[in-house]
Amino acid sequence: MDIFSNLFHGFAGILNFQSLFFCFLGATLGTFIGALPGIGPSAGCAILLPLAFTMEPTIALIMLTGIFYGAMYGGTITSVLLNIPGESSSVMSAVEGFKLAKQGRGGVALGIAAIGSFVAGTFGTIALTFFAPYLASKALLFGPAEKFAVIAMAFAFVSSFTTGSVSKSLVALCIGLLAATVGQDIIIGVPRLTFGTEFLMDGLDFMPFAMGFFALAEVMSSMENTEEFEEISLNKLGRIMPNFQELKESTLPCARGTLVGFICGMIPGAGATIASFISYGVERKYSKHPELFGSGSMDAIASTESANNASAAGHMIPLMALAIPGSATTAILLTGFMMFGLQPGPQLFTQHPDIAWGLIASMYVGNVMLVIMNIIGVPFFVWAVKKSMPFMTPLVVIITIAGVYSVNQNVRDVWIMLMCGLGGYLLIKLDYPIVPILLGLVLGGMAENNFRTALRIADGNFLVFLEKPICATFLALGLAMMVGPSLLKAFRSWKQRAT
Amino acid sequence: MEKEKPDKLNYRLSLMTAVLMAVFALVISIVIVSTLELSHKTMVLGPGFYPLVLSVGMLIASLYLVYQVLSGKSADAVMKKAIDKLAVGRSLSLFALAVISVAAMPLLGFLGSMFLFSFVHLSFLEPKKLPLHWRLIYSVAIPVCTYYLFEVLTITLPTPFWL
Known part of the structure; x- marks a missing residue:
């Protein structure tokens, strides 16, 4: 009952022109960013973070979150019509959707994708409504040891999911965590790794890092892609609204995709891309028409698009309840919270219920806006993407430079951002994942604080992390995730040799 | 367009990066040990303990990466796409x-x-x-x-x- 009254107050708080306008703006920008190849929601949120800082916290967070889930809708448009996935999570939609568009069923594919995304996004938001406050209330019982174990588990999950090589992920994670230790020690106050410089005393600013690693590095990487794309004329799009039979046939794929996506979303590191790939595999197995996979399957579109949207809502649960971001975009959202002096986790629901519930309420409203926008606004988004592609690179770089400068009104931050951009680009080329660096930088301070406090309480007894059952479970899960696949591989090859 | 098969340049670059990462981690470890306390009378752990754990962790991970590149046992250790x-x-x-x-x-x-x-x-x-x-x-x-x-x-x- 409490949840319903809180949600009601959340709706009451956002049903005003300003909130609805910024929710709409976030959803529109998200759709556009999702449709545009080369710029992802993480880059979009990073670029707009300095602008969001000038707004009221609830409004800013509504807009940034709108970009996050809006991007999941937008990726489909260019995948189906231009065969270019705006997002990595839309790759499977491009495989199937473009073939459907060639058969003259592109409009229905977009319609099914939009409706599936809406159903999945709304289901995810309902689950967020009930599950996040529950998880947050349980997290209130966590001490420093448990908090450290949860963060360590999140690091382990992210490291195992983000790339093929766990060693590379660990190196990247350590870079981020080490970067977070630069500056004054949080407990004793001694300067660490500052190399005698004064500007490092306050630690490394997150903004130039995030904008360098995500916005600039992403733009630099996208510069390499000069492929011409095949295009389906909007005249050949056909009707967008699916008929009753098509909707009925998409119900089960949509439900399966939603479930897979939501579960993947809640697991740190396993984001929308993994969700869409898994749901594609699951759907291929359970679909009534598996023979259509690869030559234009509506079931695949319904399932993968539902999965990536449900995963976005799923990501918000660990973020809001435990302050654990599972992806780059949620790490940037966490920074957004921190920038306004808000600490996600149990305190968010108790100390700032207006913001927590306002944000959740905005996700319901945003999903309604998005389904309408993605059904009637397809021609507009296709036109906008095609028109803006030639000048998108200078636009992103210029806004990034202006945004970084605006935070401290200092050109030094711009130089740091440029260096991070170059570093990020080189790491991407060398197949090092960027997400663990960012997560390490964002959560490093929290992890260290809890680690040292737990040990101080336990008089330096390191077994404190293993004596508490919850703590030991989290750490065991993290360890299993890190070494499990390698052990399994070794066991299989040993078994093969033995037979 | 990028070629799909990794070549010698990829192998060399991957090895060089892993070695550089290891050297960086080693230098940071030395800096931490020589400038920061590892233990503290009242706070149990000194300000250098946690960063040292991280830099040693990074050193071990990058050395393992060097081994993986040299042994050729892990395909993921070498960058996949050839440089265009x-x-x-x-x-x-x-x-x-x-x-x-x-x-x-x-x-x-x-x-x-x-x-x-x-x-x-x-x-x-x-x-x-x-x-x-x-x-x-x-x-x-x-x-x-x-x-x-x-x-x-x-x-x-x-x-x-x-x-």
Whole structure:
């Protein structure tokens, strides 16, 4: 009952022109960013973070979150019509959707994708409504040891999911965590790794890092892609609204995709891309028409698009309840919270219920806006993407430079951002994942604080992390995730040799 | 277009990066040990303990990566896509252009340097060449719109030193 009254107050708080306008703006920008190849929601949120800082916290967070889930809708448009996935999570939609568009069923594919995304996004938001406050209330019982174990588990999950090589992920994670230790020690106050410089005393600013690693590095990487794309004329799009039979046939794929996506979303590191790939595999197995996979399957579109949207809502649960971001975009959202002096986790629901519930309420409203926008606004988004592609690179770089400068009104931050951009680009080329660096930088301070406090309480007894059952479970899960696949591989090859 | 099969250059670059990471972790470990306390009387752990754990962890992970590259047992340890020099050159040119534009900011201000950035980018780095008038319009419009957007938010972007 409490949840319903809180949600009601959340709706009451956002049903005003300003909130609805910024929710709409976030959803529109998200759709556009999702449709545009080369710029992802993480880059979009990073670029707009300095602008969001000038707004009221609830409004800013509504807009940034709108970009996050809006991007999941937008990726489909260019995948189906231009065969270019705006997002990595839309790759499977491009495989199937473009073939459907060639058969003259592109409009229905977009319609099914939009409706599936809406159903999945709304289901995810309902689950967020009930599950996040529950998880947050349980997290209130966590001490420093448990908090450290949860963060360590999140690091382990992210490291195992983000790339093929766990060693590379660990190196990247350590870079981020080490970067977070630069500056004054949080407990004793001694300067660490500052190399005698004064500007490092306050630690490394997150903004130039995030904008360098995500916005600039992403733009630099996208510069390499000069492929011409095949295009389906909007005249050949056909009707967008699916008929009753098509909707009925998409119900089960949509439900399966939603479930897979939501579960993947809640697991740190396993984001929308993994969700869409898994749901594609699951759907291929359970679909009534598996023979259509690869030559234009509506079931695949319904399932993968539902999965990536449900995963976005799923990501918000660990973020809001435990302050654990599972992806780059949620790490940037966490920074957004921190920038306004808000600490996600149990305190968010108790100390700032207006913001927590306002944000959740905005996700319901945003999903309604998005389904309408993605059904009637397809021609507009296709036109906008095609028109803006030639000048998108200078636009992103210029806004990034202006945004970084605006935070401290200092050109030094711009130089740091440029260096991070170059570093990020080189790491991407060398197949090092960027997400663990960012997560390490964002959560490093929290992890260290809890680690040292737990040990101080336990008089330096390191077994404190293993004596508490919850703590030991989290750490065991993290360890299993890190070494499990390698052990399994070794066991299989040993078994093969033995037979 | 990037070639799909990794070549010797990929192998060398992967090895070099892993070694560099290991050296970096080693240097950081030495700096921590020589400048920070590892234990503390009242706080149990000193300020250097946690960063040392991280730098040693990074050292172990990068050494393992070196081993993986050298032994050839893990395909993921070596970068997969072959380097397309032309494509990398285009990306690095964008970076160089951004560096030159930011360096020119004290002299030309935000508007001037970003005009320079946009125009050079649209003229030489963008694969699809736009007509000159469109390049000029975009090069003026993007910095001006950005400048005034931030002005509205009461943030003044850099102006030339001589103004």
